[in-house]
Amino acid sequence: MATRSDNGLTALVTGASGFTGRYVVKDLAARGYRVVRWGHGRDGDDSMASVDLTDRDAVLRSMRAARPDVVVHLAAISFVAHGDAEEIYRVNVIGSRNLLEACAQLDDRRRRVLLASSANVYGDAEGAVSEAVQPSPKNDYAVSKLAMEYMARLWRDRLSITVVRPFNYTGVGQSEKFLLPKIVAHFQRRATSIELGNLDVSRDFYDVRNVAQAYGRLLEVDAAEEVFNVCSGSEVALSEVIALMEHISEHRMEVRVNPAFVRASEVKHLRGDNARLREAIGILPHFSLEETLRWMFESGSGVLSS
Secondary structure, three states: OOOOOOOOOEEEEEOOOOHHHHHHHHHHHHOOOEEEEEOOOOOOOOOOEOOOOOOHHHHHHHHHHHOOOEEEEOOOOOOOOOOOHHHHHHHHHHHHHHHHHHHHOOOOOOEEEEEEOOHHHHOOOOEEEOOOOOOOOOOHHHHHHHHHHHHHHHHOOOEEEEEEEEOEEEOOOOOOOOHHHHHHHHHHOOOOEEEEOOOOOEEOEEEHHHHHHHHHHHOOOOOOOOEEEEOOOOOEEHHHHHHHHHHHHOOOOEEEEOHHHOOOOOOOEEEEOOHHHHHHHOOOOOOOHHHHHHHHHHHOOOOOOO
16 A cells, blocks of 8 residues: 555655654655555554565565655665674665666666665764765675665666765654664653763764655755765764753753773764755755754654654
8 A cells, every 4th residue: 555646656665664764755745756665564554565675586576566756765774783794784785786676677767766875884084074085984884885885886777876875863763772862762761860972072963854855855856876965064062962951851860971882983073064965955954953852852752753
């Protein structure tokens, strides 16, 4: 089953049941797409197809059934600390290859595909990072994403491929194994203390709703053959995040620096350069970090809001 169609186009979203996927599906439906979702069905949801991307034949059959006009490929092993390196490469590289091959085999029409890579491919780059910075991945997840980008070039004669490299982003529904949801959850529980790493580091934090809108807008412009950073373009120190949450929650707690969470060669300052994205889609959608944190705090749970 798919969502109601208004523009006559079908969008396929892989990873549709994941944190980002649910927001991307909502954004594309609002743009008038008939959205076909591949993901892991929950609570008896039979409108979502469960497709194993590592099963080449199953991907081809499901692609022929969906026949999308555009594809947003989000499905991946997305947690850097995931312990199974073989699974990371099998899903992120081979699974992505199966998807592109199936999409290219549909017919002679060039279809638009947006591939979600990651700013992790830049490694320990510091300061304002543009797409011109040489990738230098430092873990299996980042290597797999860069490998996916290179592999995708094999299909550029048959598919119109856009690659996005999102920096840190968050929102309602993201797992507490990620930093900002962990912090927000501690304030929601009015915990007395929290263990973090270096509080002096600053990072580029974005809102998942911004990310979903940016992906939707990229599908509507001539952005083929391009790589785009998706980010706020500014940076905030973790100490400032804690201060914002104290203001939002009217609660204070002890922050303990756990040496195990501090990297030996910690990148102190990191933000994405979003000039190329702004040039492509114009003024970016925007929620301030305080608005994002307040939205997460007031949600009261990890359930996606409507």
